[in-house]
Amino acid sequence: MSTLAASSTLIGPRTLAGSLLATKLHALGTFDAEVCMNCGMCTATCPLGIDVLPRLVMRLGVLGFDEQLRAEKEAVFSCLLCRACEASCPAGVGITDNIHTLRRWLLEEEG
Numbered sequence: 532m533s534t535l536a537a538s539s540t541l542i543g544p545r546t547l548a549g550s551l552l553a554t555k556l557h558a559l560g561t562f563d564a565e566v567c568m569n570c571g572m573c574t575a576t577c578p579l580g581i582d583v584l585p586r587l588v589m590r591l592g593v594l595g596f597d598e599q600l601r602a603e604k605e606a607v608f609s610c611l612l613c614r615a616c617e618a619s620c621p622a623g624v625g626i627t628d629n630i631h632t633l634r635r636w637l638l639e640e641e642g
């Protein structure tokens with residue numbers, strides 16, 4: 532089996548599902564979570580001490596973990612959109628714009 536074929540077998544449906552979710556998020560608004568380095572600076576500066584935003588929640592969107600993302604709805608909607616995390620982000624992630632996009636997706640999912 533070629534390296535590419537082996538990789539496709541290992542990653543398979545999760546990658547496809549992830550691509551679909553990320554594509555939906557991109558269509559709803561800004562979603563640049565792919566450039567997040569998972570450094571933790573945002574968590575360290577968040578006044579609410581939200582430890583799942585933006586690192587985990589945005590990563591769930593990138594990877595396509597729909598159910599886990601729905602389970603983090605309270606965290607997504609508790610964010611103050613104060614941008615303190617953005618000021619400390621070395622990757623320049625548009626964190627609050629991403630949060631807006633995640634909120635849109637969560638509301639659409641509710642129907």
Ligand code: SF4
Nearest residue numbers: 567568570571573620
């Ligand atoms: S500070 Fe920026 S790069 Fe670091 S984890 Fe947060 S969003 Fe990702």
Ligand code: SF4
Nearest residue numbers: 577610611613614616
């Ligand atoms: S915008 Fe403010 S409340 Fe929301 S995650 Fe960033 S620092 Fe925390």
